[in-house]
Amino acid sequence: MSRLHLTFECREQRCGATLDSAPGTTGLLIVSGGNEIRAGAFNGQSQLAAEIARAGFSVFRFDRRGIGDSEGINRGFRRSGRDIAAALLAFRAIAPQVQRVVAFGNCDAASALMLAGGAECDALVLSNPWTIDESEDSTPPPAAIRSRYAQKLKNPQELARLLSGGVDLKKLSRG
Structure with a gap:
């Protein structure tokens, strides 16, 4: 197994990606949810990959x-x-041995895969998909926001990001 960091194009914009390569003909496409980066919460998706x-x-x-x-x-x-x-x-191009792609999404990523009609993947693993209100206001309830920030404050990397100016304080105050 080896890990390759790469980029691919989407509508003339560069997207960051990571491939953990293996010889099998079935591959997994992990779709991150929310504003979560591809490493996942607490590096979980990286470890899973x-x-x-x-x-x-x-x-x-x-x-x-x-x-x-x-x-x-x-x-x-x-x-x-x-x-x-x-x-x-991009996955199919960089890993030509992969003939079958299973996509995995959690929460809103599961909903994104459903809204995309499976995104031409061969199979889906959908965990805890979001239901969608007709309202355009997608702000989570206050209890959910407090819970999310409480978890982030327990993570030393998130604290360092806050102290180094990597957090949008306007967005934080709205939450």
Whole structure:
């Protein structure tokens, strides 16, 4: 197993991605949820990718446009179908031995995959998909926001990001 950091194009913008390569003909496309970078919360998706690659399956993770190492504007999970499609094309190009792609999404990433009609993947693993209100206001309830920030304050990397100016304080105050 080896890990390759790469970029691919989506609508003339560069997106950051990671491939954990393996010899198997089935691969996993991990779609990150929310504003989460491809490493996942507490590096969980990175660890998961390494474990799956050790089992013989290539894993492709990516940052949607406007998130993490990707250029552009974050258009949210409802409008991420093109990002997922571009990631799938990049995965198939960089790992030609992969003939079957299973996409995994949690929470809003699961909903993004459903909204994209499966994004031309061969199979889906959907965990805890979000239901979608007709309202355009996608602000989570206050209890959910407090819980998220409480978890972040327990993470030394997130504290360092806050202290180094890597956190949008206007956005934080709205939350």
